[in-house]
Amino acid sequence: MKKRTLRIIVALGLILLLGMSVFIITSCSGGSEEPEEVPEEAAVIMNPLTGATVEDGFDENAAGMRPAAFVVENTPDARPQWGLDDPNYSPDIVLQGEVEGGITRTLWFYADYTKLPEIIGPMRSARPPYIKFSELFDSIFIHWGQSSSKGEYIGANTVFKKDKVDHINQMKFDESFGLFGRDMTRTTSLEHRGILYGDKVPGAIESKKFRTEAKECTTLNFDPAAWLTSFTPAKELRVKYSDQSSTQTTYWTYNEEDQKYHTSSFANDFERDNLLVLFDQTEYITKYNYMNTGNSVVYCDYKLAGGKGMLFSKGVVKDIEWKVEDGKLILIDTELTKFAQEQAEARAAEAAESGEEDSDEAAEEEASEPIVVEASLNPGKTWIGWASSNNGGNVDIINE
Numbered sequence: 001m002k003k004r005t006l007r008i009i010v011a012l013g014l015i016l017l018l019g020m021s022v023f024i025i026t027s028c029s030g031g032s033e034e035p036e037e038v039p040e041e042a043a044v045i046m047n048p049l050t051g052a053t054v055e056d057g058f059d060e061n062a063a064g065m066r067p068a069a070f071v072v073e074n075t076p077d078a079r080p081q082w083g084l085d086d087p088n089y090s091p092d093i094v095l096q097g098e099v100e101g102g103i104t105r106t107l108w109f110y111a112d113y114t115k116l117p118e119i120i121g122p123m124r125s126a127r128p129p130y131i132k133f134s135e136l137f138d139s140i141f142i143h144w145g146q147s148s149s150k151g152e153y154i155g156a157n158t159v160f161k162k163d164k165v166d167h168i169n170q171m172k173f174d175e176s177f178g179l180f181g182r183d184m185t186r187t188t189s190l191e192h193r194g195i196l197y198g199d200k201v202p203g204a205i206e207s208k209k210f211r212t213e214a215k216e217c218t219t220l221n222f223d224p225a226a227w228l229t230s231f232t233p234a235k236e237l238r239v240k241y242s243d244q245s246s247t248q249t250t251y252w253t254y255n256e257e258d259q260k261y262h263t264s265s266f267a268n269d270f271e272r273d274n275l276l277v278l279f280d281q282t283e284y285i286t287k288y289n290y291m292n293t294g295n296s297v298v299y300c301d302y303k304l305a306g307g308k309g310m311l312f313s314k315g316v317v318k319d320i321e322w323k324v325e326d327g328k329l330i331l332i333d334t335e336l337t338k339f340a341q342e343q344a345e346a347r348a349a350e351a352a353e354s355g356e357e358d359s360d361e362a363a364e365e366e367a368s369e370p371i372v373v374e375a376s377l378n379p380g381k382t383w384i385g386w387a388s389s390n391n392g393g394n395v396d397i398i399n400e
Contacts, residue, residue, distance in 0.1 A: 048214075049092035049111045049137075051222030051379035062112035066214045067092075068201065069139035070108045071130060073122040074248070077188040079267035081106070082195055083117030089198070090117075090381065094272075097386030098282070098300040099127050102244040109137060113205065116198030123170065123180065123194045126156035129302035131165055133386075136329045138217035140210055141167035142201070144180065144194045153287040153299060166210040170194065179204045218329040223376035226333075227314055234317035236398040239277055239385040242300070243392030244284075250385060254315045261312065261383075273380025275312035276331075278322050279389035281305045300388075307389050313378045317397065320375045333375040340371045 047058040049067065054060050072081050074096065084090065091108035099105045107130045110116060125145030134141050146156035146169060160167055170180040179200040182193045205212065239250045252261045252275060260271040281303040290297045306323035309331070321332040387393030 046222075047092065047111045048219060049109055050381055051220070051377070056379075059112055059115065062114065064213055065112060066210075066212055067137050067139045068110050068113035068205070069130075069134040069137070069141050070110075070120055070196065071124050071126055071141075071143040072106045072108055072120065073124040073192060074104050074106050074266070075192065076267075078122045078192045081266060082119040082121045082183070083198070084108075084266055085268050085270050086117040088117075089115055093382045093384060095130070095133060095384045095386060096241075096250065097129065097302060098241045098245045098248070098388070100297055100299045102242075102247065104241060104245060104248040105130070107134065109134075109139065113140070114202050116201055118198055119183070119195050120198055121183070121195035122192045123196050124191075126160070126167070126169075127299070128154060128156055128159045129300075129304070129386075131156060131159045131163070131167075132302075132304055135163060135165065136218045136324065136327065138214050140205060141165055142196065143167065144170040144196075146171075147287075147299065150287050150289075153285050166208070168204055168208065170196075173204070174207075177204055177207065217327065220331075220382075221374050221376040222379045224378050226376035227316065227378055230316045230318050232317050233315060233399045234312050234397050235315060235400075237275070237312065237317075238396040238398075239387060240392070240394050240396075241385070242282065242388040244300070252312075254312075256315070259314055260380075272383040273313060274377045274382040275310075275385070276377075276382055277310040277312075277385040277387055277395055279308045279387050279393055281307070282388040282391050282393075284391075302386060310395055311375055311377070313380075318375065330372070331375040333373045336373040337371060340373050344369075344371060 045054050045058065045060045045063045046052065047056075047062075050058075052058040070091075072078075072084075074081070084094070089110075092111050093109040095107040095109070096104050105124060105127070108120070123142075123144035125147060126141065126143040127147055131141060141160075143156075146160070147153075149155040149158045159165070168179070173179060177200065179197060181195050181197065182190070183195050184193065186193060235254045237252050239252070240246065241248060250263060250265045252263045252272075254261050255271075258271070260273055261275050262269055262271050264270075283301045283303065285299050285301055287297045287299060289295070304324050307321065309320040309322045311318045311320050311331070319334050321334055323330050323332070385395075387395070
């Protein structure tokens with residue numbers, strides 16, 4: 001059975017219109033006159049990760065470019081991260097999830113890798129779930145080291161090879177290129193000082209001869225009008241990733257003045273327009289005799305299985321669902337999907353009462369097909385919290 005996925009612009013005044021005509025819109029012309037040709041509108045050049053247009057500052061030369069994803073450390077000694085709150089080039093999307101030992105790590109996405117902070121870091125090693133998530137956006141993956149397969153644990157090295165991922169690993173990249181370095185000003189361990197020089201990234205990608213044009217991948221929807229239908233307040237929230245990562249909880253507070261969410265959990269004032277929490281199934285996998293030391297490491301593996309989610313913006317929250325389909329991340333507006341399905345069923349009932357056979361069959365077919373209305377984000381930058389649905393991840397909302 002074919003599933004219909006809908007992308008719609010929703011405002012308060014359009015709710016009724018949604019129920020009547022969201023599925024198929026047709027136009028008819030009476031009489032014998034030939035219909036006038038309507039000129040096609042020029043495609044809007046837009047940052048696919050933020051919804052920013054050229055008028056907002058997005059470089060039209062970056063249209064159709066593959067994103068780049070950077071693995072950045074998030075232990076307390078690594079904060080504040082270099083480049084995270086850069087006034088001009090803060091990441092378009094920041095993904096945060098658990099890696100091992102209850103700690104979290106971040107993955108930064110940029111739609112235009114020619115415009116990056118001067119320094120990004122501390123750069124850290126790749127993990128399979130982060131590689132898989134970056135593939136949903138067809139990203140070029142940049143990292144410093146990687147986990148390796150051993151025993152029952154499937155490491156990043158295997159995933160890179162199996163999925164044929166375009167990636168740059170500091171530990172195998174030509175040092176003469178000057179892409180990576182170390183900042184020696186912080187009094188912390190050496191592994192928390194590895195940095196990347198943003199202006200070297202375009203040349204590094206070119207030197208690897210990677211494909212730079214994006215193929216079909218995840219496309220986020222941006223529509224400020226869609227948020228006029230949400231009234232559930234969310235002024236403060238706490239995101240817990242799992243029972244293992246209680247020390248890595250992220251706190252957010254909504255600011256009415258700039259209409260953004262702020263957190264000091266990264267040891268700075270980090271702000272986002274949208275907060276997206278995805279609850280996913282996780283599994284803990286033990287790798288024994290790590291690096292032949294006799295010690296063990298327990299890795300957190302995300303399944304990308306889909307499930308429940310929460311979307312925060314403008315001080316309110318929406319319950320959503322999410323899934324991965326055909327290699328793409330799909331965000332589902334549960335309330336509007338339910339509404340659209342109810343409208344289809346109501347039309348089927350009306351058609352059945354009318355007694356018109358053709359209308360009845362069409363309405364029944366429409367009502368029987370699963371309907372998915374995709375969720376929309378407000379234009380702006382997003383933080384994604386990747387939490388466990390089966391190992392204690394949760395969100396606490398505080399409204400006082």
